[in-house]
Amino acid sequence: MARILIVGGGCRGRSLARSAHEAGDAVRVTTRTEQRRAEIEATGAECYVGDPDRLATMRASLDGATVLCWLMGSAHGTEEQLAALHSTRLEFFLTQAIDTTVRGVVYECAGARRDLLADGATRARAILERNAIPAAYLDAPPAEHAVWLAGARAAVDGLLGRG
Numbered sequence: 001m002a003r004i005l006i007v008g009g010g011c012r013g014r015s016l017a018r019s020a021h022e023a024g025d026a027v028r029v030t031t032r033t034e035q036r037r038a039e040i041e042a043t044g045a046e047c048y049v050g051d052p053d054r055l056a057t058m059r060a061s062l063d064g065a066t067v068l069c070w071l072m073g074s075a076h077g078t079e080e081q082l083a084a085l086h087s088t089r090l091e092f093f094l095t096q097a098i099d100t101t102v103r104g105v106v107y108e109c110a111g112a113r114r115d116l117l118a119d120g121a122t123r124a125r126a127i128l129e130r131n132a133i134p135a136a137y138l139d140a141p142p143a144e145h146a147v148w149l150a151g152a153r154a155a156v157d158g159l160l161g162r163g
Helices: 011-022 034-041 079-085 088-097 114-130 145-159
Strands: 003-007 026-031 046-049 067-070 104-108 135-138
Touching: 003 011, 011 026, 011 034, 011 145, 026 034, 034 046, 067 088, 067 145, 079 088, 079 114, 088 104, 088 114, 104 114, 104 145, 114 135, 135 145
Parallel strands: 003 026, 003 067, 026 046, 067 104, 104 135
Antiparallel strands: none
16 A cells, blocks of 8 residues: 555546545645645545645645655646746755655646646656656546546556556
8 A cells, every 4th residue: 555645636536536545555644725625635544734825834735745746737826836837846856855755756747837747757757867856748638538537546556666
């Protein structure tokens, strides 16, 4: 059993949480507000309230996590917020993950803002390779839910040596 941390508790994140929970993994899903708690807990996952725009609120979400899934490919916000989410926020969070139990990272690099996501993937790759943390880059189309979920499961399972 592994603990999967999913940053991005939207529809796809909850779907992955349900699938991972059904496979026997412990799952923690982040959300910015309490309003999503019931939806997240209905998947069998633990809900963690934290905001990637305020990274100090996210640090404890890493406790005990084996695989970190940064599923922010369809995140909403201003241009400035989205740029930060896939650059400075991502970099800082990944550097926080280095000295934890995280042994793999899934970075979602498909979504509407391919430019920001490609830049985020490049930044993630640099940090993770430098620190010998395995990574998977999820490029499945978000609109094709079944394809996306299969890709996300394969990414997590691959990092855990299951696939």
